[in-house]
Amino acid sequence: MFRERLLEFALPAAALIFALLFWEFIVWYEQIPPYVLPAPSMILAELYRSWGALSASLLITLQTTFEALLTAMIGGVALAILFAQSRVIERAFFPFAVVMQVTPIVSIAPLLLVYLSTGTAVLVCAFLVAFFPILSNTALGLASADHNLIDLFELYGASRWQQLLWLRLPSALPYFLGGLRIGGGLALIGAIVAEIAAGSAGQKSGLAYRIVESGFLLNIPRMFAALLLISVAGILIFLFFTALSHLLLRRWHDSARRKEA
Amino acid sequence: MSATIQTKPAAAPLPGGASLPRDALVSLRGVSKVFANRVMALSELNLDVREGEFLSLLGPSGCGKSTVLRLISRLTNPTAGAIEWRGGRPEIGFVFQEPTLMPWATVFSNVYLPLRFRGVSRREAQGRVEEALERVGLAKFAKAYPRELSGGMKMRVSIARALVLRPPLLLMDEPFAALDEITRIKLNDDLVQLKVSLGATIIFVTHSVFESVYLSTRIVVMAPRPGRIVAEIPVEAPLPRDEEFRLSAAYAEKCRETSQALHSAMEGMSLA
Numbered sequence: 174m175f176r177e178r179l180l181e182f183a184l185p186a187a188a189l190i191f192a193l194l195f196w197e198f199i200v201w202y203e204q205i206p207p208y209v210l211p212a213p214s215m216i217l218a219e220l221y222r223s224w225g226a227l228s229a230s231l232l233i234t235l236q237t238t239f240e241a242l243l244t245a246m247i248g249g250v251a252l253a254i255l256f257a258q259s260r261v262i263e264r265a266f267f268p269f270a271v272v273m274q275v276t277p278i279v280s281i282a283p284l285l286l287v288y289l290s291t292g293t294a295v296l297v298c299a300f301l302v303a304f305f306p307i308l309s310n311t312a313l314g315l316a317s318a319d320h321n322l323i324d325l326f327e328l329y330g331a332s333r334w335q336q337l338l339w340l341r342l343p344s345a346l347p348y349f350l351g352g353l354r355i356g357g358g359l360a361l362i363g364a365i366v367a368e369i370a371a372g373s374a375g376q377k378s379g380l381a382y383r384i385v386e387s388g389f390l391l392n393i394p395r396m397f398a399a400l401l402l403i404s405v406a407g408i409l410i411f412l413f414f415t416a417l418s419h420l421l422l423r424r425w426h427d428s429a430r431r432k433e434a
Numbered sequence: 435m436s437a438t439i440q441t442k443p444a445a446a447p448l449p450g451g452a453s454l455p456r457d458a459l460v461s462l463r464g465v466s467k468v469f470a471n472r473v474m475a476l477s478e479l480n481l482d483v484r485e486g487e488f489l490s491l492l493g494p495s496g497c498g499k500s501t502v503l504r505l506i507s508r509l510t511n512p513t514a515g516a517i518e519w520r521g522g523r524p525e526i527g528f529v530f531q532e533p534t535l536m537p538w539a540t541v542f543s544n545v546y547l548p549l550r551f552r553g554v555s556r557r558e559a560q561g562r563v564e565e566a567l568e569r570v571g572l573a574k575f576a577k578a579y580p581r582e583l584s585g586g587m588k589m590r591v592s593i594a595r596a597l598v599l600r601p602p603l604l605l606m607d608e609p610f611a612a613l614d615e616i617t618r619i620k621l622n623d624d625l626v627q628l629k630v631s632l633g634a635t636i637i638f639v640t641h642s643v644f645e646s647v648y649l650s651t652r653i654v655v656m657a658p659r660p661g662r663i664v665a666e667i668p669v670e671a672p673l674p675r676d677e678e679f680r681l682s683a684a685y686a687e688k689c690r691e692t693s694q695a696l697h698s699a700m701e702g703m704s705l706a
Contacts, residue, residue, distance in 0.1 A: 321534040329551040343538045425537045
C-alpha cells in the first residue's frame, strides 16, 4: 500500500521534472530569447529577485479571494436557508440568482469598475462568481434530506426550525462543502478577471495586475513568475477545501470513503 | 361501495371510550383514504387494535397496510371516517423499512433524538439511551457511526430509538424486509423477547406469512384495490415463542391457513 501511495506521488513528480528539464534544454538549445519564452531557471531567478513585490501581491490576491469567499459563503447559505423555509421567497428570487450566475463575469467587470472603486469592484466580482455555486449546492442539499427522516421528525413533533437545525443543515453539509470547493476556485478567477479588466488603472496591486504591468514592461520572466504564483494560490485553495471536506465528512459520508485495500 | 365520500373530521376520543370495545387501544371506524392521484388506498376500514396484542397486517403490495400505520401515527389524515383513541393519543414508536438513521450522528445521538424533542438534556438522557441500546444488544456501539454497522445492527438501532420513550404503541412497517434470512430470524426472536419484556402493543406490517404467524397474536389479512380487510386469524400459541414453535405442527397449520387467506385476498375474494 505504501508503494501505491509512493507511485501516486512519484510518477507525476518525475513527469514534471522531466518536462522542466526539457523546457530548460530547448530554450538553451534553440537560444530562445527571454522575452519570448524564458527558461524555468530564469523564471525562478526572477521570482527570487522580485519576491518582495510579488509576495505582497500574492497576499493581496489571496486576501481578496478570502474576503469574497467568506461573504459568498455567508450570503449563499443564508439565502439557501431562506429559500428552504419559504417557497414563496424561493420562487420569487431564484430566477434572479440564475441570471446573475449565467452572465459571464468578464462582461460585468467593466461595468462594476465604472460604479465602484477598483478594490471594491474586484471584491464584488469575486463574490458574484463564488456566490451562486454555494447557494445552488446548499439549496439542493437542504432539499435532499431523507424523506423518512422528515417523517420521523414530524412524528416526534419537531418544529420547522428544529427540522432545519438538526436535519436539513447536516444533510446539506456535503453539498455545501462541494459548492465551497467550486466557489473557492471561482473566487480566485473572479478576482483575477476584475483586476485584468481594471488594467493599468488599478490601484490594488494583486497578482493579476503584476501580470498586466509586466506585459507593458515586456518583463516576460516576471509575467511567468506571477502566473506561477497564481497557480500556486489556486492549488492551495483547492487543497485547503479538499482537506476541510475530508475532515468534516470522513467519519460518515461516502464521498470521504477510503478505498478498501 | 358508495360512490361519494363524505368527509368527516376525525373525532376526539369519546368520554370513557364508550363506543370502543373494552380493551381497544385505538379504533379505526369507517376509515377511507384516497390519494391525490385518485387511488383508493383504504375503503371504509374498521379495525380495533387491542391493548397488549401483537397485530400483523398481512397483504400484497398496495393493500393499504402501510397507510394504516401512517394514519395511526398521524403522518397522514383520513379522507373519511374516524380514528378513536381510548384516553388520548399515547407516545408512538415507529420503525421504518429503512433503518432511517442520521448518518452524520453517532448511534447514541440517533437514539437520543426523540428525547431531545421531549426537552430532555443530553446528560439526563444518558441512562435511558444506554438502556435502550442494552435492550437491542448494542450497548458497546454507542459511539459508532451508522456507516460502520451492518444492516441488521442499523435496524436494531432504529428499534432502540423507537423504544427510548417507552411507547405503549409500537408501529413497524416491514422492518426486516431488506435483511437476509438469518438476520431476519434472529431479529424476529429478539422482537418477541422485547414484546414480552416491554408489554407494548405492536402493529406489524409484513408480506411474509411465516413472519406474521411466528410473531403475532392476531393476523389481519388485507387485499388491495380498494384496500380492505378480508380475513382475521388469531394465533393462540402463547408468547414468548421459540424455535420449537417454528418446528411445530400448529405453526405449519397456521401458516397454511394464513397462506390460503392471503391467496384468496389476492384473487379478490373475501372470507370474512
